[in-house]
Amino acid sequence: MNIILLGPPGAGKGTQSGRLVEQYGMRQLSTGDMLRAAVKAQTPVGIKAKAVMDRGELVSDEIVSELIDAELAAMDPATGAIFDGYPRTEMQAQMLDALLTKHGRSLDYVIELGVDEDALVERITGRFSCGNCGALYHDTANPPATPGVCDACGSTEFKRRPDDNEETVRTRMQEYRAKTAPILPGYESRGIVRRVDGMASIDEVAAAIDAILG
Numbered sequence: 001m002n003i004i005l006l007g008p009p010g011a012g013k014g015t016q017s018g019r020l021v022e023q024y025g026m027r028q029l030s031t032g033d034m035l036r037a038a039v040k041a042q043t044p045v046g047i048k049a050k051a052v053m054d055r056g057e058l059v060s061d062e063i064v065s066e067l068i069d070a071e072l073a074a075m076d077p078a079t080g081a082i083f084d085g086y087p088r089t090e091m092q093a094q095m096l097d098a099l100l101t102k103h104g105r106s107l108d109y110v111i112e113l114g115v116d117e118d119a120l121v122e123r124i125t126g127r128f129s130c131g132n133c134g135a136l137y138h139d140t141a142n143p144p145a146t147p148g149v150c151d152a153c154g155s156t157e158f159k160r161r162p163d164d165n166e167e168t169v170r171t172r173m174q175e176y177r178a179k180t181a182p183i184l185p186g187y188e189s190r191g192i193v194r195r196v197d198g199m200a201s202i203d204e205v206a207a208a209i210d211a212i213l214g
Helices: 013-024 031-041 044-054 061-074 090-102 117-125 166-188 202-213
Strands: 002-006 027-030 081-084 109-114 127-130 136-138 193-197
Touching: 002 013, 002 166, 013 027, 013 081, 013 202, 027 031, 027 061, 031 044, 031 061, 044 061, 061 090, 090 166, 109 166, 109 202, 117 127, 117 166, 166 193, 193 202
Parallel strands: 002 081, 002 109, 027 081, 109 193
Antiparallel strands: 127 136
């Protein structure tokens, strides 16, 4: 089973990918994580990517394609792949099709986690974590039992990601609609697109994805 999880930042792709890895033994292919790992390991493609990033430039589709090619080549053919946040453009979608064919794989489903923009802004801007143990919280949905004190370790130090602000979230949503959403019609013509309410609870989203995967 090879699937793409689509949705804007904060839709829950990472959470659901982690669950699928644990439950089904699938492999999560997150291009950001793969890129960092390749740079750290100083693989040939990692060295190439680092040179690009050191110049302050964006990593090209070709380099991302090389990363995925290497990962698919190293994977057991029986292990399913989850493409998390990739492809992001029509060019990347074409490259992914070619890579899957090269490695004797095919795409089973493209699952889009649909979100309400205003609710997503509230979800992301309200999240924070314990600065000591990393426990996750939310201003309204999941605050600490005692205000200002971590339930898990008792620390009073909390932190928020600097990009968890409304302006950044709305910019990312706009980017998603402009660049990534246009790849859906091509997959829809193949009858493999499925949509899930990304604003539902984690368990409800998980159950909906399980129903799709059968």
